[in-house]
Amino acid sequence: MSGAQQVDAVVVGAGFAGLYMLKRLRERGLNSVLLERGAGVGGTWYWNRYPGAKCDVESPFYSMSFDDPALDQEWEWSTRYPDQAELMSFMNHVADRFNLREDIRLESSVESATFDESSNTWSVTYRGPDGEKTLESRFFILATGCLSVPNVPKFEGLENFKGSVYHTGDWPHEEVDFTGLRVGVIGTGSSGVQLIPEVAKEASELKVFQRTANYSVPANNGPLTAEKLAKVKEEFPEIREKMRNTGTGMPTPDPTELVSNTPDEVVRKVFEDHWTLGSFAIQNTFADLAINQESNDKLAHFIHEKIDGIVEDPEVAEKLKAREYPVGSKRICVDSNYYETFNRSNVELVDVKSDPITSITETGVATQNKEYELDALVLATGFDAMTGAIMNIDIQGRDGKRIQEYWDAGPLTYLGLSVAGFPNMFSLAGPGSPSVLTNVVAAIEQHVEWVDEHIGYLDEHDFATSEAHPDYEREWVDHVNEIANMTLFLKGASWYLGANVPGKPRVFMPYAGGLKAYRDRCEEIAANGYEGFQLVKRDANAMSLSGAR
Incomplete structure (x- = not known):
């Protein structure tokens, strides 16, 4: 696209997931840009700064090593549960320590992302301090957070x-x-x-x-x-x-x-x-x-x-x-x-x-x-959880397929990571993954590392694109529902089900099988040549149907 800056990857969101993803992509040698609508890094903790705001997971366990054990040793947590200010200090320290800011564009809201099948690239349009701009990228990675879009009830008056x-x-x-x-x-x-x-x-x-x-x-x-x-x-x-x-x-x-x-x-x-x-x-x-x-x-x-x-x-x-x-x-x-x-x-x-x-x-x-x-x-009315931030972006995949239409009856993903018809688009800690039902930072760490290794596999084997196979995607969604039906989760009208947002489909969104079982499944899929993913070769668009049925 004329006038568009060419990059290897665009990451959306500067919370734990986005910062760690940016770090891993840079270490892989990929030219990457992170877009963040806020005026600072921190993700959820940038916006949720109300009196008393703190994490409900203990400080040492809610932190992330960012694949650098020295970070664990140098940071001094002050209280058992970290408050918003301390979490912001930690996130800013991470951005500075790993020199991430040079690739972060703040006050930049992503408006649309369109996949071009002729070039196998994403055209990502965002509005920042200097107006509307476009990036053309091979990978489009959503680190938009599970709790990032406030739910404002439509009270009369x-x-x-x-x-x-x-x-x-x-x-x-x-x-x-x-x-x-x-x-x-x-x-x-x-x-x-x-x-x-x-x-x-x-x-x-x-x-x-x-x-x-x-x-x-x-x-x-x-x-x-x-x-x-x-x-x-x-x-x-x-x-x-x-x-x-x-x-x-x-x-x-x-x-x-x-x-x-x-x-x-x-x-x-x-x-x-x-x-x-x-x-x-x-x-x-x-x-x-x-x-x-x-x-x-x-x-x-x-x-x-x-x-x-x-x-x-x-x-x-x-x-x-x-x-x-x-x-x-x-x-x-x-x-x-x-x-x-x-x-x-x-x-x-x-x-x-x-x-x-x-x-x-x-x-x-x-x-x-x-x-x-x-x-x-x-x-204090919560969020349009898990899907809200993604659905706010006009995302178009193959054949002009829009995410809003594809997810009209509820989110469809494979492993919570990939969506059929949206090549080289990955979601971190999104619907279909353990995320909010576990220590979300540990879940994020697993997701980032898996996506990074998957991108490495694509390059090593000369694949241009990767996307979920529809059959495997449907099986995964069915499995997520099967596990949820074995629990008491469906008895609560919670944001796990989207029940707090009028008109939102009532679908249980996170994976309730636990992080260990999920991690094992992801590793098994990777060991089997990324079973369930449609991988397209660079030459003549030859396709490896890892998920063919």
């Missing part, structure tokens, strides 16, 4: 509210001061659970509008002592290896004991120990918690008892108990004094399931029975 409106997924960079204000927070998912205790410390009044209660467990966060950090660093090689060989992507062994085969007093002690320890690991203490409703009910009952012991008002405590779905079928929250916050005199819980929001007025929130006057409104 929202545009008329005269106070300030914020979304947790698109928080201002300047400090927001709620001191002395009447604040409303809509949503009690992970972001809301972290934000609410912090806002309550400043606001004169805080109204929490809850439609569905969530399960939350204490983080028990605190400083990482020098002794603890030294021990972790000493054991990092072993820790990294363990993370690669568990279903959760964490260094703790996968559970083998069953609640159904364990005395109740032992089960309760295990739950109690993990409640005291903190972290969402409580949902992974027994092997049948995600597949057996009766076993799961025991954990739900345990959490309900904890709520009763914390929240002073019995009516409020009852409203805070999730009862409509199993523990873990929606992402369990990890909090710092969330339930305790409802003991404050300036905090009111508004149950909008029994008294739904009808509109946003000029002065606040109106429900069927009451109007709440507010000075500021926070939407």
Whole structure:
């Protein structure tokens, strides 16, 4: 294309996945450009900077080595769970340490990507500080993140509210001061659970509008002592290896004991120990918690008892108990004094399931029975998860096939990595992969390394393009659904299913079989000459149908 810059690869997104992918591509000698719509690197953590924002995976395990063990040794994590500021510091350190910034174009939003079958290249159009530009690239790699497109409910009258409106997924960079204000927070998912205790410390009044209660467990966060950090660093090689060989992507062994085969007093002690320890690991203490409703009910009952012991008002405590779905079928929250916050005199819980929001007025929130006057409104309403960022780009593959049309009934991928009809386009931690059901950083690391090695295979064997074979793609989607149907995940109307976005297809998007099983399958496919991929030779477009049936 005339005027287009020629590169080997375009990567979209400057979070963990994009930064590591860029590093690997450069090490392979490929001329690569990373496009990022934000004004800085960091991905999810660039945008989610609301008060209380922190990761629910412990610092050493949420970090990535970037294939450089020295990075593990030199970085000093300060707390058990990293907050947004520390994660941003780490990501910026990575960008500087590996000299990645020279190939990163910030404030650059990708508008379209079109595959040219005559040249086997992608034409990627983006809008940046200098206007609209186009890159022509052999590879098009989507590192757009699972939680990167805010979901803004279409509340009637929202545009008329005269106070300030914020979304947790698109928080201002300047400090927001709620001191002395009447604040409303809509949503009690992970972001809301972290934000609410912090806002309550400043606001004169805080109204929490809850439609569905969530399960939350204490983080028990605190400083990482020098002794603890030294021990972790000493054991990092072993820790990294363990993370690669568990279903959760964490260094703790996968559970083998069953609640159904364990005395109740032992089960309760295990739950109690993990409640005291903190972290969402409580949902992974027994092997049948995600597949057996009766076993799961025991954990739900345990959490309900904890709520009763914390929240002073019995009516409020009852409203805070999730009862409509199993523990873990929606992402369990990890909090710092969330339930305790409802003991404050300036905090009111508004149950909008029994008294739904009808509109946003000029002065606040109106429900069927009451109007709440507010000075500021926070939407903690989550994301158009996993597919939102991809569907926002006009992507056209072979024969003008559009991703929006191909995914109209839900995402179709092979391994979550490749899409039939979209050659040399790869998705990192996307739908059809373990990603959000595991330690996502460990999942990202596996994806980046697999894609990098696949690109190396293509060049070594003189292949021009690679794409999923439709038969294998359908088999993989069926397998993802088969595994999900064996679990309790489908009982929760979660963003795993797209249930939080009106009109979005109800399809279970992540792979629930665990990172270890997924990694083994990916390695098996690679060992079999990338079984299931249509590989096209450079000469005369001769095709190797690794996935022919």
